[in-house]
Amino acid sequence: MVDVSRRSFSVLFAALALTAASLVPQAAAQPGPVADPLPAPAPSGTGVKLQEIARLPQSSTTPAAGDSRLKQYNRVNYLGEIPDGSGRFFVPDMNGKMYTLNRDGSGQRTYLDVRATIGGNFHNHQGLGSGFGFVAFHPQFASNGKFYTAHTEAKDALKNRKPDLPSPSNAVVHGVITEWTATNPKAATFAGTRRELLRIGFAMYLHGFQEIGFGPADGLLYLAVGDGGIGYRSDVPQDVKVPQGKILRIDPAGTNSGNKKYGIPPSNPFLGKPGALAELYAIGMRDPYRFSWDSGGTHKMFLGHIGEKVVESVYEVKPGANLGWGQREGHLTYRRNDPKCQLYPLPADDAKFGYTYPVAGFDHNRPNGGCGDSGNALIGGFVYRGTAIPQLQGKYVYGEGVKGLLYYADEKDMRAGAPIAKTFELAVYDSAGRRTTMKTLAGKSRVDLRLGTDAAGELYVLAKANGKIWKVTGTVQTLEACDSGSDVVSDVTAARDWKPVTASRWRFPGNEVVLSKAGAARPGPRRPNEYAVVTKGPVFGNVTVDAQVRLDTPVSQKDRDVVIVFGHQSDTRFYYVHLSSDNKIYAHNGIFLVDNADRLRIDDQWNGSVGAPPAVTDMKWHRVRVTHCADTGVIAVYVDGSSQPLMTATNTVLKSGRAGFGSFDNIGRVADLRISGKGQR
Structure with a gap:
């Protein structure tokens, strides 16, 4: 028998334990944050010339807003053309009125005062998206006189009106979709009837109803619905049982919805899925601010989505898409309680989730590495298919709203599943061809830039800072060759x-x-x-x-x-x-x-x-x-x-x-x- 001392046994046991430990797979180290998620927009070598066409009336919130960001000259939010062949433009002001004007900016008038019509429940003094948010004219407005608006209500509405779709029990505002029918579509001001189509409650004063618009191919009404400001800490954007953080699609002429006031299109991608709202078209969004369809090419739907931490994104949205918010921000992993508001690489098994990732966008720094307002907001735009500016043909023109920066990405490079298309910055020139900036044109450091388009596909720029509208009239080559000498x-x-x-x-x-x-x-x-x-x-x-x-x-x-x-x-x-x-x-x-x-x-x-x-x-x-x-x-x-x-x-x-x-x-x-x-x- 071999005599093994207690000391030598202990040494032997320790050696065996160390060997065994070395054979156990070690947990993979957690990946660190992504330092630079997207390259900065590159200089395009091109500038756009802006011709001022109008300045709309000054307006204010009621009561006065405590948030300085709401204290602009007015809150003009979009420019479009009424689809009746009249050439009239329409411009909603979030403080309550819809204006019409001629192509050259003349003939301004108030077509409809939404705030006055709704009365005391109208809410526009808390939350950047509150008030009269958007208007969409029916494609057959010339014959049926119908158009649709999104606005915000509070006060007695919270006690006396019940939301039509699942909403927080502690909602602080309601978003309301209204159908208006003009007795005479040709009239200079609205007279007619209105009916409420849909009401949804939101947990905070932001990220409610954003854009609403008719699909060019199906004639159905699409509703961009924000997460109510709580997607950063909840599963709401991923929950198919609720409407917040989604794009909805409805038929205003139908009656087979739960409230019998609109229809559910039979082609809706979530229809028939257990527990899912039949109205859903796409899910997983924070602040789906602006969408548009390319009138040429393959007629894609593009969405400009405002991010939470670092990434601002443009998506190609297909039926049933899940943009990942709550789990993803842009093309990266979002972690709810990250103290520095950073983003992380995708997990190795990411494909199983089936998320849709951006086709364009940009990133930004957080102030002092913290989680406060970054002062950035992607403003979705349009693929240019007009005829006046050949240099922009086929380019998706969008912007950064706060500072008033204009960007573009080539539509041909913006493909779901492909690498994110490169973004280029457009310089700004005044009508005389002098280099300037939107801050200079708007007369304020916070521009609050928005974009619009007319029936011909020509582009317009708006600024809440001074209530002005500019038409994009041409381009300037900013890097043109000069006499280089010999x-x-x-x-x-x-x-x-x-x-x-x-x-x-x-x-x-x-x-x-x-x-x-x-x-x-x-x-x-x-x-x-x-x-x-x-x-x-x-x-x-x-x-x-x-x-x-x-x-x-x-x-x-x-x-x-x-x-x-x-x-x-x-x-x-x-x-x-x-x-x-x-x-x-x-x-x-x-x-x-x-x-x-x-x-x-x-x-x-x-x-x-x-x-x-x-x-x-x-x-x-x-x-x-x-x-x-x-x-x-x-x-x-x-x-x-x-x-x-x-x-x-x-x-x-x-x-x-x-x-x-x-x-x-x-x-x-x-x-x-x-x-x-x-x-x-």
Whole structure:
């Protein structure tokens, strides 16, 4: 018998236990948040010209709203054309009135005062979507005089009126769909009858009824119904027994619904499914704000959906689609109680859920990494099929409402199940062809941009900030070629070819120029701490700067940058392009002007919290091209051979100057520098 001591047995047992443990599968580490869900919209090289056609009357909530976001000039929400051949436009104001006007903006009048007709239960002073939300004219309005509205009610309605579909017992507002029948469809103001079709209760003052509209192929009425503001913490959007967080489809002429006031189309995708509402067309939504059908192509239905945390999305909506909200936001995983409001990768078994994912969209940062209002809202638009603007043909034009930004994605790339289509930003020009912004045109930082279209498919832009309507009348090529000239400066690797701020910080080994020691802040305006300009050759007006650049500062360090200087006239007057690994700070990754004052950011991509995608994130060489048309002021920055600029700007302060290279407080190098353009001697 072998004598095994207690100590040796313990050692043997521990070894066996360790071996056994190594054979047990370990739980997979939870994936971390997705840092950059979608690339920033790229400069399109195209701008749209806007012609002001009207300003509608000022209005206010009743009583006065406590939320500053409701205190705009008015709350005009859409523009459409009445389908009767008259050429009359209609515009609903969420504060209560529907206006009509002629194509040129003349002939404005109040067609219907919904607030006055509904009376004291009309609610419009709490919640961004409250009030007279939308109007949809029946395709045969010219003969039957029918149109439909969505509005919000509270007060006595909460006690005296019962919702027609399942609603929260503690609802704070009701959303109501009303059918109006005009006695004379040609009349300038409404006279006739009304009947209530449908009433739904909502748990909060937001995300109620949004757009309503008739399908072009089936003549049925589609209703975009928000989640009542509670989808971020509940299963409501996924619950097929309730209408909130869904798109409904009904037949206003039918009577086979539960309340006998409308019909259930026999082709509805959830009809006959156990426990499901027969009205459902698609599910899984937070704030399905705007939808439209492409009048050309394959006639897809597109929905602009406002996100909760990070992603704003456009979806192609098919019958029975589940957009995933409550479990998904956009194309990523949503976690209800994430303290930083971040999104996560999809699980490996995601396909089994059958969710529909976006075909276009954009992302944004949360304020200070928290969960407050991000100040972003995707405003769904239209696939352009008009004839006046060939450059936009086949493009889905949409926007960001708060800041008033205009975007497009190519419809041919917007396919369910395919990679998300690239989004491009449209610059804005006034009717005289001068570069501007919607903030400037609206006269306020909160634009509250909305979009509309006429019967011919031409586009219109509205702003609640000043109640104005603009027609999109044409396009401007923002990156058109300028006279490049024939002067070229190259082979600039010797010390004699450069003038540094501090010569001792630079090395000139022969095939590149090296900033080997980081600069230090200097007196005067805030500007790059250390740079050198090329003194060889002429001063340039129109100029193209081509170079290979590299950041030598380790990637572990924050605030890494190199800069390309151009238009340099003195140490306190020049432009520079900041190429950084960060795009979330005002001073990083943008185009700047130093004009005897602290550097001013001038690029189109900065939206107040995020700019163009980071230009340099590693320690490798990157090819950079900067073009500047001095006469027009158009500046474009291209990285790594892309034909699409990473950054753009328009500024005419500096008409000429020299080019160079540097950094704020990092080290790096430049090679293959070539400056070409129109030299000034």
